Amino acid sequence: MWSPSRSVVRHRVRRRRTLAGQVLVLQLAVVAVVLGAVAAVSVHQSTREFRDLRGGRMLSVAESLASTPIVREQLDAPLVEQVLAPDVDRAASLSGATIAEIVAPDGRVLASTDPTRVRGRADLGDSDAVRGRGWYGDVTVDGRRSIAGHVPVLDTDGRVLAVVTVSENYPSTWMLLSGSGARLLIYLGIGAGLGAVGSVLLSRRVRRHTLGLETAEIATLADHREALLHSIREGVIAVDTDGRITMINDSAVALLGVEPGVVGRPVDEVGIDPGLTEVLLAQGEVEDLVITTATRVLAVNRRSATMRGDAASGSERRGRSIGTVTTMRDSTELASMQSQLTSHKSVTDTLRAQTHEFANQLHTISGLAQLGSYDEVTALVGTLTRRRAEISESITAHVHDPAVAALLIAKTSLAAEVGVRLDLDPASHLRALDPTLSTDVITVVGNLVDNALDVSRDSGAERIVVRLQDEPDLLVEVTDSGPGVPEDMRDVVFSRGVTSKPDTPGGRGIGLALVRLVSVQHGGTAVVDDSDAGGARFRVRIPLG
Structure with missing residues (x-):
């Protein structure tokens, strides 16, 4: 079955989006979120400052208007809205208020800078002015949120004759931001610039440490690596320079009799046979070293693992040792067969020795028979028989x-x-x-x-x-x-x-x-x-x- 080459895979990955592009988008998104938070905090602070500053100002203007003698004297005049209009307009213009009014205790508007509101109803909200105390806070005027100052107009007996209200509409969010727009633009520019530079540096560092591979390639290689390592019959275990297990496959887990979750733990703390532990912690290369554990005979090969690299990834790290990789195969059955073969060889060597010995003895018997020394033949045969017996x-x-x-x-x-x-x-x-x-x-x-x-x-x-x-x-x-x-x-x-x-x-x-x-x-x-x-x-x- 055809499979795409690495160059084709990398081309497809780049067409989607490179790791550097992903990092840049992520950092710009973070910058946008941070700037949004800064803007929200700025609007909140500006709103609080406006409320405290303008609320006190509206209260002062209302107190000044309420203390004017003509206001107290002309509250019962037939044309009160016309009589008091100049004073109300003057208070609004001097304070920069949106609207100034004189309101009866029952909420009816007696005089206002907006003639259409006269004889209408005013929303006094939670004002304490009707109870004879000055107050400032938020109210709704013609459907808009406003900061207002309320001051009662009292007679000589302390009775509330009317309430003077001076209010100013809250500025819009855009108006609040416009005051700090230059700062926000500077923040945005600095943040975007730092984000772009940081993303470029980070992407170069990531590319150097990943040998130029993109995330999809790394994931694919990791999947292939896991599938390969856990499918082979030989045990494979990798140990870093600090003596910690960095990788172990299923065969090694079975051969060593350890738990599967030993990755990241020191070799000498997971219950591996001491003789094999010594081999795993040593450096250098070993070829076909035979190690026995409590239940197995293992043929062990060890290789040093070094950092790979190229010109783009930094030559100063190329070739640096990162630990060892040890492979092991179960030779228990082979060792048993070898032992049996050795026993058979021992028997063969014994038969060969006995054949050589018997040949010498037969030659001796033959010579004695040729010499006619039959008594000596009998004695020799008896001696050999007794010795063997x-x-x-x-x-x-x-x-x-x-x-x-x-x-x-x-x-x-x-x-x-x-x-x-x-x-x-x-x-x-x-x-x-x-x-x-x-x-x-x-x-x-x-x-x-x-x-x-x-x-x-x-x-x-x-x-x-x-x-x-x-x-x-x-x-x-x-x-x-x-x-x-x-x-x-x-x-x-x-x-x-x-x-x-x-x-x-x-x-x-x-x-x-x-x-x-x-x-x-x-x-x-x-x-x-x-x-x-x-x-x-x-x-x-x-x-x-």
Whole structure:
């Protein structure tokens, strides 16, 4: 199926809208919202200032008009609206008020700067003037919100004769803004300029850190990355330079036996095997390193992860280490097969050695027969038969499991060929085992004996002692005459093998790792300490029951 190339995808993304364009639009929207908020606050403050300032002014004008003697004297005149009109007009013109009126206590307009309102009704609102006190506040005049000052006109007895009202309409929102329009334009220009410059700088920084990819491309790559990582069978785990897990796929979760939500946590706090934790926290590259956990044998590869970059993304960060990426594959079954092949090879080597030995013996018998020394032939055959029988009887008398006994007989012959003496401890006793357990015991004994043969050659004593017990638990103990195992290596020797490449020098495979794996699978233990003779003593204990 055809799929669009990266260049086509990027072209489509650009046609929609680039990340820089999105950032610019977002920042301009933020600037617009901020300026709108500033304008709202400015209108509110201007309104409050207008109310306080003009309200006090309207109250003062109303007090001045109410204190005029002609107002009190002419309230009952037949043509009061004409008599008092000059004073009312003068008060409005001097104060800049919209309208000035003299109102009867019942709300009827006696005189007004607007002749059409005479004999009409005035809205006194919540005014305290009808109760003999001066007041200013908001009222509605001809359907418009106004700030008004109300002052009562009192007679000598304190009775309210009339109310003088002086009011001014609130300015419109546009008029309030026009007073600070220049400042708002400056704010808008500065905000737009800073937003544009900031968006350009931010888009360049984002582009540099995303290697020029747009948001849709990043999302697509992230989806592909997740699908790829979680679909492969190999475990993959990434660790940053601070020792924290930055990525782990499903296979790694299963192989390591950790919880899925360990991303972001330190490696040494999530319950990973200590030997593997040490490998994950180390730097540099590792190829096909064999690590054993409590239940698995893992082949591990580690690579350093570095920062990618190009000329546009900044060469100063290119090549900087960002951690390591470790892949691991489950080699448990492969290791078991390798152990079985090693056992078969051991038997083959034993048969080859015995063939070589029997050939020499047959040549000797043939020569004696040709010389006519038939008594010597009989004596030689008897000696060889007794020696073979002694080896078999010394083992089968204590080991009643046929498979384990056969393995020890074969290993004894193989050890003799390389000049090492293999003895079975006289205190040993092993009953016939379940076939499954017998196979695992063969793996343990075979690998421990092979390891002992490797270290006991040319050691001077060249001796290996095997002890087997089945009460109360199954105990396998192998003592060699080698140099021993240093204390700081006694745990590592079971948990880490060497590279699986056949040309790697100094490797002994994963035999000891398999020994611990088998013991842990049965709920047992595998330890090593110093023997009385100075070599190493390996002990494997497996519960029976």
